[in-house]
């Protein structure tokens with residue numbers, strides 16, 4: 001039989017708890033109040049006393065008519081819920097052995113007890129975060145999942161041919177067979193290969209867009225194409241792109257571009273990329289390299305094949321037979337059409353008329369067009385579309401979720417709007433050196449991600465190597481990107497997306513980076529001396545930044561005589577009665593147990609000599625800074641501030 005508390009028993013038999021407590025006491029039990037649990041014997045005794053029977057545990061039932069509340073209730077609030085004056089509640093509580101005032105919060109059991117006294121039932125509602133969109137996305141059954149097209153982003157260094165590649169893929173593929181198709185820029189497009197398989201390309205080349213989406217929690221890319229010009233090799237933004245893709249754990253296919261050029265040297269590209277763990281299959285690695293010429297359309301076919309191959313390995317799947325969800329690729333306010341958003345459907349099928357929450361806005365899909373500007377009625381997984389019908393303009397990277405009915409969509413959309421406003425006020429916390437240790441201690445952080453920029457690559461690497469050697473238990477340093485040159489907006493966005501801090505060595509953030517760091521709350525640390533940078537990080541990890549101090553009393557001296565000297569003030573002829581007195585310690589003057597002064601020692605002498613410290617049982621002369629009202633019998637208590645080891 002389950003253990004039963006007094007109030008539960010009382011409730012079940014419609015008795016007052018107070019009564020039951022008294023009865024139990026009369027029966028010799030040592031229960032004290034309504035919360036006490038009873039032994040089986042006690043229950044039996046009570047049953048006999050009240051002439052009731054039955055296994056009480058079995059009589060507990062869920063009450064569907066229960067009044068519901070959430071969070072906590074105080075006495076007044078409980079009164080309101082039950083429709084009773086607070087004073088009545090207080091009386092009931094008193095009878096149950098609980099002394100409470102009107103504002104006192106009550107625990108769940110007590111709330112139930114009091115409601116029970118009135119013959120009512122209450123139930124605490126489990127609170128859910130109603131604004132979290134992901135919770136409305138049902139998990140698919142494995143059997144409903146079918147292959148979906150991969151979503152690809154093209155990245156690489158400036159001028160290595162990203163745009164040319166995107167264009168040439170689109171030109172060879174999109175118009176073919178799509179009669180009268182005029183490509184429309186909606187942030188992404190989809191092609192169909194000869195084999196009839198689809199691939200979706202995100203239209204904004206470069207890693208900044210890629211990562212700014214990720215910083216908003218959106219992961220839309222399945223595969224990254226790293227374009228490297230064969231005549232130029234690995235350049236700074238190539239490295240950035242690699243790091244961005246790696247941070248997002250997206251597989252990389254290397255497109256060795258501009259092979260038509262005379263200076264093309266694909267071996268050099270392969271060689272250089274080995275440094276970044278991108279090793280070609282020819283060389284025993286597992287990275288796919290595709291030599292090509294985006295300009296002449298060479299190698300495109302093979303690249304598309306390789307994309308499909310990687311997609312197959314990744315087992316990209318979705319369920320078209322469900323309400324859609326996905327991510328905003330771009331959005332803007334159009335004068336004529338209102339809010340226009342390009343969406344990538346990531347799962348399910350999006351239909352015209354669907355009630356939808358997009359980021360912090362909502363609406364109904366009014367009109368939908370595809371990447372050829374054609375009006376469509378529905379769009380399945382991995383399809384990019386442009387929609388109208390939203391009440392506001394969302395942001396790239398925002399998630400969207402279709403709801404069953406418009407009312408729910410509106411409710412959740414409005415709640416999210418409200419929450420966004422509140423959050424803006426209370427800005428969320430990213431990692432910073434100030435609270436790093438706190439976060440490590442609480443287990444919130446196991447890796448400290450760092451982005452390192454320096455004036456020259458050499459010092460960035462030296463600093464990275466030293467930082468990696470810092471050994472603090474419970475936390476690991478991850479250098480997710482190093483580079484030479486000023487700290488850029490792209491660095492900040494990567495930091496924000498990866499919850500990293502940025503260290504600048506002999507470099508400064510440019511203006512855009514400064515602004516971005518502000519809005520994204522990214523901690524940027526600037527240094528000119530390597531060991532200082534290392535020290536700062538190490539101390540932050542150990543919780544030793546701005547150390548906390550506590551006072552420690554080191555000794556006491558008693559004033560035996562005082563001498564007034566015109567230029568000096570009062571000299572206290574003292575005797576050290578405990579510990580020691582040191583010249584640089586803090587001092588408190590205690591007279592009859594009261595602190596009459598707190599400050600610093602000015603001079604400390606033995607006979608005529610200045611000394612640093614005086615030990616127990618020695619005499620000394622002491623003067624204080626800015627305090628001369630010293631009296632015989634005063635006690636000088638000396639203290640130092642000691643750092644608290646955390």
Ligand SMILES: Nc1nc2c(ncn2[C@@H]2O[C@H](COP(=O)(O)OP(=O)(O)OP(=O)(O)O)[C@@H](O)[C@H]2O)c(=O)[nH]1
Pocket residue numbers: 156157158159160161162163164165205257258259260261292293294295296
């Ligand atoms: N010879 C040759 N030139 C190419 C090839 N691909 C691109 N180019 C040229 O390289 C230049 C840069 O190409 P883009 O496609 O604009 O390069 P991008 O990477 O998009 O450059 P940004 O948008 O500035 O980052 C252009 O003049 C292209 O015509 C190629 O395969 N062969």
